[in-house]
Amino acid sequence: MIKHFFPTYKAPSSHTRGLLARAYKQKVEPLLSSYIESMATYSDESDDDQNMEEAPKPLPLAGINPNNSSVTVDKIIGLISQQYPKLKLPETMKKKAAIALYHQYIMPPPVGGYPTEPFREPSPKVPVHYHHHACCCGLALVHGKQSQIVELALSVTTKLAS
Numbered sequence: 001m002i003k004h005f006f007p008t009y010k011a012p013s014s015h016t017r018g019l020l021a022r023a024y025k026q027k028v029e030p031l032l033s034s035y036i037e038s039m040a041t042y043s044d045e046s047d048d049d050q051n052m053e054e055a056p057k058p059l060p061l062a063g064i065n066p067n068n069s070s071v072t073v074d075k076i077i078g079l080i081s082q083q084y085p086k087l088k089l090p091e092t093m094k095k096k097a098a099i100a101l102y103h104q105y106i107m108p109p110p111v112g113g114y115p116t117e118p119f120r121e122p123s124p125k126v127p128v129h130y131h132h133h134a135c136c137c138g139l140a141l142v143h144g145k146q147s148q149i150v151e152l153a154l155s156v157t158t159k160l161a162s
Contacts, residue, residue: 076095083106084105
């Protein structure tokens with residue numbers, strides 16, 4: 001870093017790290033300290049910081065599940081940058097990292113977790129582990145669709161008999 005500000009500076013190979021640190025403090029630090037102080041006063045005076053102190057407007061998040069395949073990383077980053085415009089986000093990231101940022105800045109994850117398939121109807125099939133416990137009529141009563149299963153069982157038995 002000393003060479004950046006003083007291109008003609010050449011540190012002898014016998015110098016230790018302590019000597020280089022001392023040279024940095026003597027030559028470079030005074031140049032940087034004035035710049036850092038001016039930037040600190042400039043950032044304190046900016047109006048944009050006041051906007052970030054106010055609570056951001058709530059987003060319409062009804063039905064958004066970041067784990068859904070239709071929700072892309074760009075959409076998640078867009079939501080975060082819309083709420084926190086001064087937050088510096090990387091241009092590319094994996095979906096798992098984007099979801100973690102979503103939970104950190106936008107909305108914490110639900111207590112019970114996200115449902116795996118929230119809008120799907122239950123399967124009309126009878127689970128296999130019930131098959132050996134009951135006859136056709138018992139299966140119909142277990143599943144609640146007696147007429148359909150009885151008709152199916154009758155059609156299967158007539159086909160087997162013929």
